[in-house]
Amino acid sequence: MxxxxxxxxxxxxxxxxxxxxxxxxxxxxxxxxxxxxxxxxxxxxxxxxxxxxxxxxxxxxxxxxxxxxxxxxxxxxxxDYPKGNGRVEQRIAIVTGGAQGFGAGIVEHLMQNGANVVVADLNAEKGQEFVDELNATKRNNKALFVKTNVADAASVENLIAETVKEFGGLDLFISNAGILRAGSLDEMTPETFELMTKVNYSAYFICAKYASKVLKVQNQWKPDHFTDIIQINSKSGLKGSNKNFAYAGGKFGGIGLTQSFALELMPYRIKVNSVCPGNFFDGPLWADPETGLFVQYLRAGKVPGAKTIDDVKRFYEAQVPAGRGCTPLDVMRAVYYIIEQEYETGQAVPVTGGQNMLN
Ligand SMILES: NC(=O)c1ccc[n+]([C@@H]2O[C@H](COP(=O)([O-])OP(=O)(O)OC[C@H]3O[C@@H](n4cnc5c(N)ncnc54)[C@H](O)[C@@H]3O)[C@@H](O)[C@H]2O)c1
Structure with a gap:
């Protein structure tokens, strides 16, 4: 079936x-x-x-x-609802890891711009609550939550089928779900390395495999229609990261997948690109008051002289030429560029406030 x-x-x-x-x-x-x-x-x-x-x-x-x-x-x-002025009107998008952080920000922007959006996340409580909130605003387009483990092929296959049943197809797949467990060679266990690789690297292959099946069918019946697979990578996919190799390695690998998928899929007008954001200091990964990296770094004394979370934050902001962290809007500007640009594929677009510059 x-x-x-x-x-x-x-x-x-x-x-x-x-x-x-x-x-x-x-x-x-x-x-x-x-x-x-x-x-x-x-x-x-x-x-x-x-x-x-x-x-x-x-x-x-x-x-x-x-x-x-x-x-x-x-x-x-x-x-066939009336077309508004949004940049992704009536497109159908999936955002993995869309329940919080960058993913949730991307979902909000896509919804405001007319897309129908599927939030695919392991966290069913947060994901469903977020989708209910989005659907409570009166608009023509709709959000749907599908509980998904991106590292599990059957779960991703189910995600694609649920999306097709609800909306009829797919135009934009954003592979955003990711995890971070930092650690030196002495600290990192093989099990943690394996888990990071599964979620940050192998899962991108699984998502592209099942998403591209539907995108190819659409191309067969409407050959002038361009679609996109976009991986949310990281600045750590462009430059090594000290005592954070499991993350950086998976993200570097993701760019290899992007380039290779792009070559395979461009004949079907499926573009494949990565976006490489800098640190999202206001997102939960950094700013969570109990588990966030700022509070962890403060407790560990990682930033010499820092007495408060704000001191730690300022230390990291000072490393960015633009003087601030990356936001979902910064990422969305790159996502729109990729969607609207028909003459480019296989790229890794940095959004780092000048922290990483391409050669
Ligand atoms: N936060 C940053 O500073 C930063 C910087 C650069 C790149 N990124 C990248 O952006 C993406 C999102 O990061 P974030 O900081 O917003 O993360 P986050 O931890 O705030 O949110 C990640 C979401 O992914 C979900 N998730 C985790 N494992 C999953 C799985 N196996 N299947 C489905 N969902 C899963 C979580 O439930 C969560 O809702 C990641 O790929 C990350 O590497 C983040």
């Missing part, structure tokens, strides 16, 4: 999106109380030729189609 969902629904969405992007919600057979009787609906049998048949019928329909029933499969309801 998952195979059919990922093949049929994104194809139909693209057939219906000739002029502007549509979203399509799927109901498996029996899930709708009544069969759709609208005059703008199409009914076809599920056969090997179902897509060719539908393509011909949609082209010759000469009217706006609101529902399609495929016997033995289910019904697709077409949503």
């Amino acid at each position: 998952q195979n059919q969902i990922n093949k049929i629904i994104p194809a139909v969405r693209m057939m219906l999106s000739a002029d502007s992007l549509k979203t399509v919600k799927f109901f498996a057979e029996g899930e709708l109380y009544e069969p759709v009787k609208s005059i703008e609906s199409l009914v076809v049998d599920n056969s090997d030729h179902v897509l060719t048949e539908l393509s011909e019928k949609i082209k010759s329909a000469g009217k706006k189609i609101e529902a399609i029933t495929i016997k033995g499969f289910g019904t697709l309801l077409v949503a």
Whole structure:
């Protein structure tokens, strides 16, 4: 069933999106109380030729189609809400690790700019609460939470299928989930190294593998439509990080994956890029009052002479030519550049306030 969902629904969405992007919600057979009787609906049998048949019928329909029933499969309801002025209107986006930190900031910006967004995170409580808050604001676009472990292939496959069932396809996959456990060679255990590599490196492969299947189907049915896979990397993916090699190594590897996926996927108009932010000092990783890096560094006496969290923060800010930490808006500006730029792929875009400069 998952195979059919990922093949049929994104194809139909693209057939219906000739002029502007549509979203399509799927109901498996029996899930709708009544069969759709609208005059703008199409009914076809599920056969090997179902897509060719539908393509011909949609082209010759000469009217706006609101529902399609495929016997033995289910019904697709077409949503065509009024287009606003956002930069990602009616696009469908997944943000992994979207429940907090950079991911949550990216989700908010995408929602404000008209996208339908799936928050994919291990933290179900925080993720669902965030999505409920987003959906409480009256708007046409919608957020969905799908509990996901990006390091688990079956979980990511499920994420993609749930996205396709709810919205009809995918235009933007943001691989943002990441973890940080610093440590010297003496401190780092093989188990922690393995976990970091799984979440920060291997998971990016798993996400790209399943996301690209749907993006390829869409390209087949609407060859002029560009889509994106964007990995949130780090400045530590561009320069080594002292006693933080497990993180830096995974992030360096991520750029190798980005460049290689980009070569493989550009023929399908799927662009693959990384964004390499500097430190997000106001995010939970640094600023959490109990577990954040500022409080840890203060307790450990890592910054000579520092007496307060603010002293530690100022010490790190002073290392950035721009004099401040990175914010989700800074990251979003790079994300928009990547989405809107059709003539670039395989890049690692630094957003570091001048802290890292490319050769
Ligand atoms: N915070 C920074 O200073 C900074 C700087 C540069 C790059 N980054 C990168 O930005 C990304 C986000 O970082 P952040 O600081 O916002 O992180 P964060 O710790 O604030 O949030 C990460 C989110 O990912 C989720 N997550 C963790 N493991 C997961 C898994 N296996 N599957 C699904 N979800 C999972 C967590 O539940 C959490 O909601 C990471 O890739 C990180 O490497 C962060």
